[in-house]
Amino acid sequence: MSDSSLTRRRLLCRVGAAAGALVAGSRLKRLSMSASQPLTARAATSQPLRIGVVVPSRTGLTPVRAASQQVAGQAALQGAIMAGEELGQVAGMLDKQLEVLVSSAPTAEAAKRAAERLVDLEGVFALVGGFDVATCQALSGVADEAEVPFLNIGCASDALRGASCRRFTFHFEASAAMYLDALADWFVREGIRQWFFVTAATDEGRALLARGRYALERRHWGGKEAGSAEVREDEPEFGRALDAIARARPDLVVLLLGAVAQLDFLGQYEAAGLSYPVTGFPEAVAQTRTFFAAARNTAPRAGAGHRAVLWEASLDDYGGRELNARYRERWGMPMDPSAWAAWEAVKILWEAASFAGTTDGRALVQYLEAPDTTFDVHKGIGVSFRPWDHQLRQTLYLVKVNDRAESAWDLATLAGELPETHRPGFSPNEMLDQIGDLANRSQCHFGSGSSGR
Amino acid sequence: MNRKAVTAVVLTALVVVLAAAAGGAGQAGPRYRVFASNEYGGTVSVIDPEKDEVIATIRVSNRPGDVRPRGLGVSPDGKTVYVALSDFAPQVESDEDGIVAIDVATARVVGKFRVGSDPERLAVSPDGRQLWAANEDAAQATGFDIRTGEVLGSFPSGIEPEGVAVSPDGRWVYVTGEVSHTVTVIDARELRVVKHVMVGARPRIVIFSRDGKRAYVSAEIGGTVSVIDPSRHQVIHTVRLGTNTRLVGLALTPDGKRLFAAAGGTNSVFVIDTQSLDVIKEIRERMGRRPWGIAVTPDGKKVYTANGLSDSVSVIDTSTLTVVKNISTGRGTHDVVVGIVP
Numbered sequence: 001m002s003d004s005s006l007t008r009r010r011l012l013c014r015v016g017a018a019a020g021a022l023v024a025g026s027r028l029k030r031l032s033m034s035a036s037q038p039l040t041a042r043a044a045t046s047q048p049l050r051i052g053v054v055v056p057s058r059t060g061l062t063p064v065r066a067a068s069q070q071v072a073g074q075a076a077l078q079g080a081i082m083a084g085e086e087l088g089q090v091a092g093m094l095d096k097q098l099e100v101l102v103s104s105a106p107t108a109e110a111a112k113r114a115a116e117r118l119v120d121l122e123g124v125f126a127l128v129g130g131f132d133v134a135t136c137q138a139l140s141g142v143a144d145e146a147e148v149p150f151l152n153i154g155c156a157s158d159a160l161r162g163a164s165c166r167r168f169t170f171h172f173e174a175s176a177a178m179y180l181d182a183l184a185d186w187f188v189r190e191g192i193r194q195w196f197f198v199t200a201a202t203d204e205g206r207a208l209l210a211r212g213r214y215a216l217e218r219r220h221w222g223g224k225e226a227g228s229a230e231v232r233e234d235e236p237e238f239g240r241a242l243d244a245i246a247r248a249r250p251d252l253v254v255l256l257l258g259a260v261a262q263l264d265f266l267g268q269y270e271a272a273g274l275s276y277p278v279t280g281f282p283e284a285v286a287q288t289r290t291f292f293a294a295a296r297n298t299a300p301r302a303g304a305g306h307r308a309v310l311w312e313a314s315l316d317d318y319g320g321r322e323l324n325a326r327y328r329e330r331w332g333m334p335m336d337p338s339a340w341a342a343w344e345a346v347k348i349l350w351e352a353a354s355f356a357g358t359t360d361g362r363a364l365v366q367y368l369e370a371p372d373t374t375f376d377v378h379k380g381i382g383v384s385f386r387p388w389d390h391q392l393r394q395t396l397y398l399v400k401v402n403d404r405a406e407s408a409w410d411l412a413t414l415a416g417e418l419p420e421t422h423r424p425g426f427s428p429n430e431m432l433d434q435i436g437d438l439a440n441r442s443q444c445h446f447g448s449g450s451s452g453r
Numbered sequence: 454m455n456r457k458a459v460t461a462v463v464l465t466a467l468v469v470v471l472a473a474a475a476g477g478a479g480q481a482g483p484r485y486r487v488f489a490s491n492e493y494g495g496t497v498s499v500i501d502p503e504k505d506e507v508i509a510t511i512r513v514s515n516r517p518g519d520v521r522p523r524g525l526g527v528s529p530d531g532k533t534v535y536v537a538l539s540d541f542a543p544q545v546e547s548d549e550d551g552i553v554a555i556d557v558a559t560a561r562v563v564g565k566f567r568v569g570s571d572p573e574r575l576a577v578s579p580d581g582r583q584l585w586a587a588n589e590d591a592a593q594a595t596g597f598d599i600r601t602g603e604v605l606g607s608f609p610s611g612i613e614p615e616g617v618a619v620s621p622d623g624r625w626v627y628v629t630g631e632v633s634h635t636v637t638v639i640d641a642r643e644l645r646v647v648k649h650v651m652v653g654a655r656p657r658i659v660i661f662s663r664d665g666k667r668a669y670v671s672a673e674i675g676g677t678v679s680v681i682d683p684s685r686h687q688v689i690h691t692v693r694l695g696t697n698t699r700l701v702g703l704a705l706t707p708d709g710k711r712l713f714a715a716a717g718g719t720n721s722v723f724v725i726d727t728q729s730l731d732v733i734k735e736i737r738e739r740m741g742r743r744p745w746g747i748a749v750t751p752d753g754k755k756v757y758t759a760n761g762l763s764d765s766v767s768v769i770d771t772s773t774l775t776v777v778k779n780i781s782t783g784r785g786t787h788d789v790v791v792g793i794v795p
Contacts, residue, residue: 086612089592090633093611093649319613319631321541322590351634354651374696376632376655376674382696427697 048097051349052118053080054111054129057104072131072284072338078331079339083346108134115142125359126349130155131284143168147361153341154284161389165444170390172345177211178436179282179308182396182418184215194226196250200257201230208256226250236264242272253278259285263298270299282308287337292401292411304403311340312397312414318380344377381421382428389444393432484794486557488534489759489766490522491783498782499560505768505778509560513553520549523787524574528581531793532557537572546570557792569595576617585626587614594628606644611635616658621665629656638686648686653677657701662709671700692730702747715744739776741765746788759789
C-alpha cells in the first residue's frame with residue numbers, strides 16, 4: 001500500500017520544499033538540455049516542464065512607492081508556488097514533471113533580465129507575470145523574441161491588447177475595458193447613473209477616461225458623465241478636483257488612478273466632507289486586502305465602497321471554497337486576486353502543454369487561441385482567450401469593502417458577479433463577451449488568418 | 454348457510470380477491486423509492502414513483518446550509534441508500550463529515566460511517582461490502598468496509614475529487630478530479646493506485662456499464678463525455694456536447710443501450726445511443742433548472758433528475774423521452790437514486 005501511505009499533505013510538503021528552494025536560493029542551475037535545443041519534445045519526454053514566473057516581491061530594498069506594487073507581486077508569488085506544488089503533484093501522477101521557477105524582479109529591466117535567464121538557462125516553456133505596463137511590455141518582448149507564451153496576470157492596460165499587442169502574449173488579467181464595462185453594468189443597473197471621473201494626467205489616464213465614457217454612454221445605456229477632472233498623481237493635491245465634484249453632485253466618483261493615488265485622493269475626499277459613493281479602477285494592487293484595509297483606514301466612509309475584483313477570497317461556488325481554503329491552509333491569509341491569477345495561469349499553461357502535447361511556443365499559441373479551447377478557472381463557466389487580442393474572457397466580481405471588518409477575512413463581502421452567467425441558452429463566449437472590447441473595436445487581429453496586427 | 458352468511462362469504466371472498474389482486478399488482482414488480490438529496494435543505498426527499506409524489510422527507514443535517522447532503526449511492530440489493538454528508542469547513546474532518554445509511558423500506562436513518570473529510574460523492578461495491586468516497590478537500594479517495602467498520606485505505610487522487618464508481622467486478626475504483634481533469638484508477642483488491650488518466654475539463658461523474666466494458670465520465674467545463682476502456686484504463690472516445698451544457702450526472706438504462714447525461718447549463722438531458730455514441734435527443738421542454746443528479750429506474754421506464762436551481766425533481770418517460778412531471782423537493786436538490794422496497 002505504498003500509494004496510500006503517501007498522503008496529500010506529505011506530498012505537498014515535499015514539492016513545497018523544492019519550490020521554496022528555487023525561490024529562496026535563486027541559484028538557477030543549467031539544464032542538461034542546451035538552450036538551443038527545441039523544446040517541442042519536452043511534453044512527451046521525461047524532461048521537466050518548466051514555467052517561469054517573474055513578479056515583484058518583497059525584497060526590502062525598494063522604495064516605498066514600489067513596495068505597494070509588491071503587495072500584488074508577493075501574493076502572485078505565493079499563488080505560483082502553490083500552483084507548482086499542487087500541479088506538480090498532478091504531473092507526477094501522470095508520469096511527468098512540472099516545475100515552477102519564480103524570480104523576483106522589482107523593475108522592468110530586472111524583469112527582462114530574469115525572463116531571459118529563465119528562458120535561456122532554465123528552458124522554461126512559458127512565462128507568467130507583470131504588474132505594470134513597462135514590465136508587461138518587457139516580458140512580452142522577451143516572449144516574442146524567444147517564441148514562448150507569456151501570460152500577463154497583472155496589467156489591465158488596453159494598449160497591451162491593442163496598439164502594443166504581441167503574438168506570444170496572452171492576457172489572463174482582465175482588460176481595463178472589461179473592468180469599466182463591468183462597473184458600468186453594475187452601477188447603472190443599481191440606478192447610480194451620474195458619474196464623475198478623476199483621471200491621471202497621462203496617456204494611460206486619458207485612455208481610461210475615454211473607455212470609461214464609452215462604457216457609460218455606449219455599452220450601457222442610461223449612464224451619464226457628470227463631470228471629470230484631471231490630476232497629477234505625483235503631486236497629490238486634489239483641491240480643484242474636489243471642488244468640481246462638489247459642484248457636479250454626481251451619483252458616483254470613479255477614480256481612474258493608480259492604487260497609491262487612489263488612497264491619497266480618498267483621504268482628501270473624506271477630509272473635504274464629500275459623501276458621494278466612490279469606486280476606483282481595480283488595478284491589481286487596488287484589489288488586494290492590503291489596499292482595502294488602507295482605503296478603509298484612510299477614509300472610513302468613502303474607502304468602504306464597492307469595488308470590482310478578479311477573484312474574491314470568500315467565493316464559495318465552483319470549487320472556489322476548496323481553492324480558497326487550500327490557499328488559507330498553505331499561507332494563512334486570504335487568496336488575493338493576484339495570487340489566484342498566478343495559480344490559474346500556471347494551471348492554464350500546464351493544461352495547454354498537456355492537452356496540446358507539446359511545449360513548442362508556436363503550437364501552444366495556436367492551442368491557446370483556438371476557438372474550442374476552454375479552461376476551468378473556478379468560475380463555473382468555461383473560459384477562453386479571444387482569438388483577436390488574446391484576452392481571456394472571464395467573469396468579474398463586485399465586492400463591498402466592510403467598514404467594520406475585524407480581520408483580513410471579512411474585509412470584503414461579495415456583492416455581485418459580472419456578467420451574470422447562470423442564464424441558460426447562451427454560449428459561454430456570448431455571455432462573457434458582454435464586457436470588454438470586441439473584435440470590431442480592437443486594433444489587434446490575431447487568429448483571423450493574418451500574422452498579427 | 455343463510456342468505457346473509459352467503460353474502461358475507463361472497464363479500465369476504467371478493468375482498469380477499471381484490472386484496473390479492475391489489476397485492477398481486479404490487480408484487481408484479483418490485484416497488485421503488487426515489488431518493489433526492491437537498492444540499493442546502495439538509496434533507497433527503499423520498500418519492501413514490503407510482504404517483505411521483507414526495508411521501509417522506511428525512512432530515513440528515515441539523516445545520517442545513519452548513520452541513521450538506523450531496524452524493525447518493527444505493528446498495529446492490531437496493532435496500533439501503535447512502536448519503537454523502539460534509540460540513541462547510543474544508544481541510545478539516547469533523548463529526549459532521551460522513552456517510553449516512555437510510556433503510557429504503559422505512560425511510561429511516563440506520564447508520565453513519567466516517568470515511569474521511571468532506572465526502573462529496575460515494576459508490577458502493579457490487580458485493581455491497583465496501584463504500585468508496587471522494588474526499589473533496591483532501592485530494593484523496595477513501596475505501597471503507599461496511600461490515601468491519603474499518604477504513605481500507607486513503608488514496609491520493611486528482612485535485613478536488615468528486616465522482617466515484619466501482620466496476621461491476623469490484624476490481625476498479627474510478628475517481629474523478631475536478632481541477633486536475635483526471636480519473637484516478639484504484640485497484641480495490643490490491644488497494645493501490647494504478648493509474649491516473651486525463652479526461653475532459655472539470656470531470657464530475659463517472660459510471661460503469663453493467664458489463665464493465667466501458668466507463669463514462671462527464672466533464673462540466675469541457676462539455677464532454679469521455680468513454681474509457683477499463684481493460685486498459687484509456688479514453689477511447691470523446692462525445693462532445695458543447696461547452697454551454699455543463700454536464701454533470703450520467704445514468705444508463707438497464708440494458709445499457711442509452712446513456713442519459715444531465716446538462717446543468719442548458720437545463721436539459723441528453724439521450725445518447727451507447728452503440729453509435731450519437732445524440733438521440735436533447736430533452737429540454739419542462740425540464741427543471743440546473744439538472745445535475747440523474748437516475749434511471751431499474752425497470753428502465755423512468756428517469757429522474759435532481760434540479761438544483763428549481764428545488765425539484767423532473768420525471769422523464771423513457772418511452773416518449775419527455776418530461777411528464779416536476780416534483781417539488783427541497784433546497785438545492787443535488788443528486789437522485791432509486792432504491793428498492795423488499
